[in-house]
Amino acid sequence: MPEPTTRERMISTAVTLFRREGYTATSWRHLVEQAGTPWGSAYHHFPGGKEQLAVAAIELATVTTSATITRAFERNDTIAEAVRWWFTKAAQALADGDYRAGCPLATIALETVNDSEVLTQACKTAFTTWQNELENHLREHGHPAPEGLAAAIMHNMEGALLMARVHNSPEPLTRAAGHIAILAAHTMMRRLP
Amino acid sequence: MPEPTTRERMISTAVTLFRREGYTATSWRHLVEQAGTPWGSAYHHFPGGKEQLAVAAIELATVTTSATITRAFERNDTIAEAVRWWFTKAAQALADGDYRAGCPLATIALETVNDSEVLTQACKTAFTTWQNELENHLREHGHPAPEGLAAAIMHNMEGALLMARVHNSPEPLTRAAGHIAILAAHTMMRRLP
DNA sequence: CCAATACTAAGACAGTCGTCCTAGTCAAGG
DNA sequence: CCTTGACTAGGACGACTGTCTTAGTATTGG
Numbered sequence: 293m294p295e296p297t298t299r300e301r302m303i304s305t306a307v308t309l310f311r312r313e314g315y316t317a318t319s320w321r322h323l324v325e326q327a328g329t330p331w332g333s334a335y336h337h338f339p340g341g342k343e344q345l346a347v348a349a350i351e352l353a354t355v356t357t358s359a360t361i362t363r364a365f366e367r368n369d370t371i372a373e374a375v376r377w378w379f380t381k382a383a384q385a386l387a388d389g390d391y392r393a394g395c396p397l398a399t400i401a402l403e404t405v406n407d408s409e410v411l412t413q414a415c416k417t418a419f420t421t422w423q424n425e426l427e428n429h430l431r432e433h434g435h436p437a438p439e440g441l442a443a444a445i446m447h448n449m450e451g452a453l454l455m456a457r458v459h460n461s462p463e464p465l466t467r468a469a470g471h472i473a474i475l476a477a478h479t480m481m482r483r484l485p
Numbered sequence: 486m487p488e489p490t491t492r493e494r495m496i497s498t499a500v501t502l503f504r505r506e507g508y509t510a511t512s513w514r515h516l517v518e519q520a521g522t523p524w525g526s527a528y529h530h531f532p533g534g535k536e537q538l539a540v541a542a543i544e545l546a547t548v549t550t551s552a553t554i555t556r557a558f559e560r561n562d563t564i565a566e567a568v569r570w571w572f573t574k575a576a577q578a579l580a581d582g583d584y585r586a587g588c589p590l591a592t593i594a595l596e597t598v599n600d601s602e603v604l605t606q607a608c609k610t611a612f613t614t615w616q617n618e619l620e621n622h623l624r625e626h627g628h629p630a631p632e633g634l635a636a637a638i639m640h641n642m643e644g645a646l647l648m649a650r651v652h653n654s655p656e657p658l659t660r661a662a663g664h665i666a667i668l669a670a671h672t673m674m675r676r677l678p
Numbered sequence: 679c680c681a682a683t684a685c686t687a688a689g690a691c692a693g694t695c696g697t698c699c700t701a702g703t704c705a706a707g708g
Numbered sequence: 709c710c711t712t713g714a715c716t717a718g719g720a721c722g723a724c725t726g727t728c729t730t731a732g733t734a735t736t737g738g
Contacts, residue, residue: 313600332687335729336684336686342726405650405651415651419651443657444641444661447660448640450648452640454594454643457594457595458598459612464640467633468640471668478667479667523716524716528698534696
């Protein structure tokens with residue numbers, strides 16, 4: 293693996309900090325200190341300022357999570373197992389980070405809705421990407437209502453991640469995975485409304 | 486209705502601003518300007534500073550939403566209808582506020598987890614209060630797995646609120662209510678895992 | 679070897695933040 | 709009337725913010 297560039301280090305550190313502290317609470321100074329990158333390079337690599345950095349961070353988080361979703365469906369045979377694998381993975385990541393790192397986008401999304409058009413749009417695209425990816429995998433498994441179930445998975449992932457963070461416990465995520473299993477089984481017979 | 490005191494006006498304005506802009510982005514100056522309350526009274530009524538204001542705001546939001554949950558189960562006969570009523574109510578509130586005002590606590594919770602022990606605890610208490618309230622109502626309706634279903638309702642409410650905000654659409658909330666209806670019906674026969 | 683470009687260094691800048699303070703206003707009780 | 713306490717006015721304070729600038733160093737292509 294090649295040495296990451298300054299720009300790359302800034303972006304990946306941004307993902308970490310935004311997801312731990314949020315957008316507003318993450319400052320350039322804190323970021324360059326954490327990343328060990330030159331303070332003077334900030335506006336060289338990101339002339340659009342903090343907002344541009346955040347867009348890059350959102351895009352990186354998007355592809356990372358997309359890859360995780362794909363892996364979940366590669367390594368598991370059924371929808372319920374794939375979802376459980378993904379949710380368990382998220383629970384582990386949360387626990388490993390002392391319950392400080394939840395969804396990399398949720399905090400940014402909530403902080404900047406209708407405050408920054410650009411960031412809201414970036415978050416929207418990211419969530420849509422994930423949901424479409426889920427939808428495709430569900431369709432491949434022959435599920436009759438992939439759109440509704442994909443939405444349900446997203447809702448449960450985001451909601452459970454929030455609750456898991458607040459409660460310092462992986463339980464919401466494992467529980468939510470169980471609920472998805474029920475929904476998936478149910479809608480195998482009858483379409484989702 | 487008696488004229489609200491300065492303190493009360495500050496708290497209710499705080500609920501509005503925290504939920505629209507988040508904790509970090511809401512400043513005392515912005516708050517007193519919005520509330521029309523004296524700038525000099527801030528640290529008289531809240532010697533504990535912004536954190537104490539936030540705790541008061543969280544407590545107010547807790548009882549307000551608790552009341553909404555109770556009303557949902559008073560005005561509807563079945564669990565599915567009550568949940569649908571609550572979620573529709575939330576969707577309306579969201580739309581009325583131009584999709585700026587979602588869950589009054591989610592943003593604060595995500596911003597301050599493990600950054601402010603006090604606020605995290607306050608959010609935790611609030612979420613637990615709601616979930617317990619749901620659980621009691623479900624039990625009264627004779628549901629066999631009130632704990633699991635109450636958790637599912639919380640996850641779906643929070644997740645759907647986030648998605649609804651980002652997408653500027655009530656659809657996630659109506660869809661999530663449908664999913665809860667399925668879960669409720671299913672678990673009427675068999676216990677949740 | 680030289681020119682041109684990519685990048686770094688370090689700070690100035692104007693603004694905002696939460697907090698705190700002192701002087702002043704006001705109302706109620708004696 | 710006077711005193712006592714609750715409350716308001718409005719700004720000072722130092723710390724921090726995102727942004728931008730100017731001077732300097734590496735690095736690359738010819």
